[in-house]
Amino acid sequence: MSALRYPADGVLFDLDGTLLDTIADLAEGANRMLAELGRPRRSLAEIHSFVGKGFPNLVRRCLTEDASATEAEIEAALPVFRRHYGAVNGSHTRIYPGVLDTLEILRAQGRRLAVVTNKAEAFTFPLLERMGLVAYFGAVVAGDTLPVKKPDPAMLFHGCELLGVAANRSVMIGDSANDALAARAAGMPVLLVSYGYSEGMPVDSIDCDGLLSTALEALDRLQPL
Ligand SMILES: O=C(O)COP(=O)(O)O
Numbered sequence: 001m002s003a004l005r006y007p008a009d010g011v012l013f014d015l016d017g018t019l020l021d022t023i024a025d026l027a028e029g030a031n032r033m034l035a036e037l038g039r040p041r042r043s044l045a046e047i048h049s050f051v052g053k054g055f056p057n058l059v060r061r062c063l064t065e066d067a068s069a070t071e072a073e074i075e076a077a078l079p080v081f082r083r084h085y086g087a088v089n090g091s092h093t094r095i096y097p098g099v100l101d102t103l104e105i106l107r108a109q110g111r112r113l114a115v116v117t118n119k120a121e122a123f124t125f126p127l128l129e130r131m132g133l134v135a136y137f138g139a140v141v142a143g144d145t146l147p148v149k150k151p152d153p154a155m156l157f158h159g160c161e162l163l164g165v166a167a168n169r170s171v172m173i174g175d176s177a178n179d180a181l182a183a184r185a186a187g188m189p190v191l192l193v194s195y196g197y198s199e200g201m202p203v204d205s206i207d208c209d210g211l212l213s214t215a216l217e218a219l220d221r222l223q224p225l
């Protein structure tokens with residue numbers, strides 16, 4: 001693996017599985033939804049593999065993996081999940097080790113920081129607030145900010161535009177193929193944390209520019225400003 005350093009006026013962060021360990025709350029929200037719908041619980045491991053393409057996909061997979069549901073049932077389940085997850089969002093979420101120090105250092109270096117997440121705005125903004133992270137970020141692009149989600153690169157370009165940085169002088173830090181593919185399509189280097197959620201794929205099988213065991217390791221991969 002190369003240890004190239006990348007120009008990084010901007011650093012774009014994925015949220016679930018990269019900055020925040022949200023899986024306990026996502027599982028609680030999903031299982032409360034399943035209980036209300038009279039369906040069996042899902043294990044933490046199953047939920048873990050369903051996270052990455054936004055909550056509508058999580059709901060769909062909860063209802064259709066080794067089970068069946070009509071489109072109308074999936075549609076009707078969305079507000080049920082929204083209500084339950086909204087009630088627990090943040091209660092068992094924790095900031096991953098190294099994240100706060102990394103954000104502090106990047107900010108002190110004068111870099112511009114954004115969150116680019118497939119999590120919906122209605123969950124993202126209160127969660128960033130609750131976890132005390134809002135002040136670090138000059139922009140937040142959430143899963144329903146645009147008509148498309150990652151792996152579409154439009155979210156990354158939008159984040160760069162809001163920050164006022166060039167995409168070719170920015171770096172994406174994420175945890176899944178959605179982040180890696182979006183960054184590749186945007187022509188942006190991408191570093192993946194190895195502790196996150198990658199939809200059941202081994203993270204080292206995903207094409208990227210390096211794996212990080214904590215966010216702090218990203219610091220060595222960025223050119224000084
Ligand atoms: O909400 C999801 O499914 C994933 O969100 P993320 O893009 O922050 O990992």
Ligand SMILES: [Mg+2]
Pocket residue numbers: 014015016017018052174175176196197
């Ligand atoms: Mg993620």
